[in-house]
Amino acid sequence: MQLRLTRTAIRDEEGKYLGSSVIAYDITEQKRLEQQLIHSEKLSAVGQLAAGIAHEVGSPLTAISSLAQLLYEKSEDDWDKDKLKIIREQIERISRIVRELVNFSKPISTSVGEVSVNKVIEEAAQIVKYDKRLKFFKFSMDLFPHLPLIKISFDQLLQVLINILLNAGDALEGREKGKISVTSRLVGEKIIVSIIDTGVGIEKENLDHIFEPFYTTKKPGKGTGLGLWVCYNIVRGFSGEIIVESEIDQGTAFHIVLPVIIKLDEKING
Structure with missing residues (x-):
């Protein structure tokens, strides 16, 4: 937590110093x-x-x-x-x-439409389940059934999910009982898609750099360091954000946060 402190002197009617008041503001966000x-x-x-x-x-x-x-x-x-x-x-x-x-x-495609996030997740899962990096690990999904529709590019969101899922597969390399889970949930006016693996994790000092171009923690020849860079650009282009949490030897969680623009009840009533 980061705080900003302001201190104000308190004086009596004659101007004599009596003490001071200190106010702390949480400026973390x-x-x-x-x-x-x-x-x-x-x-x-x-x-x-x-x-x-x-x-x-x-x-x-x-x-x-x-x-x-x-x-x-x-x-x-x-x-x-x-x-x-x-x-x-x-x-x-x-x-x-x-x-x-x-x-x-290239600028983000303007071919956006009303998209079901769960459908994109399900398609991404169908595509990657045959990849050699994922087919030997346990894969689970827990999707909130009544998510609102959002305005986004189906193909670009699919690209983001596939990229992060394949990265999760790379993180599980060499592990006998690796797991990948994908969840979707509605929190206020935002949809959060979480992709969680039980892989090697990311060093704390590397977390601030993983969205930078050509930055990669993979072995030489395994990646270009551009995948997450592109994912970040796509998600930010739709007013979203990607939050990453990781612990060494415990795993990594990528949380894709997307704003709700079109709600199901609005669609039905319209």
Whole structure:
């Protein structure tokens, strides 16, 4: 908790000092919002930079890829072909990063509609349950049955959920009895979707950086460090937020908070 203290002197009618009063204001939420604003502004600036980098890297990369492919096809030496294959694989990895940069730098799609959050969760679960990172772990869902509809992009919310679910699968790697649970609930005028895993957890000093571009705690080659960056941008674009709680060797919880715009009773009465 963060407090701001104000102290006021108390004097009698003759101006003689009698004492003082101290008032404490809880400014924890204010400080949190200030940090969130700074973070959003930083991501916006980096997003513009990312678009420029993606454009500058994309053109020469295409030329290098084409030449590597041509040399591979013309070469008859196995050693040369093996090394050219490695070059092509690394070019593809760079291309994938560039594509993600371009996707991030684009404005959020305007194709929004009335969406059932539970339906998006169920579809995300259907997609990821066959992924090798998740199919051997226990997966459970507890969805509040009467959630209001919200205005959002179905596909983009699906992208966010799939990304976080796959990250949860990565966090369970090497664990025999890992679990992932997904819940939805209504709290006031907000819908909260929680994705909780019993994985390795995230170090406290890393929590403030996980939404930064190219920041990843995964092993080299396992991730680009752009997935959560994109998720953050999508959710913030719909006036939501992502809250993360984590403990080492206990697990991690991602809470996606989305504002309610269209209510079920309004839909029925309309």
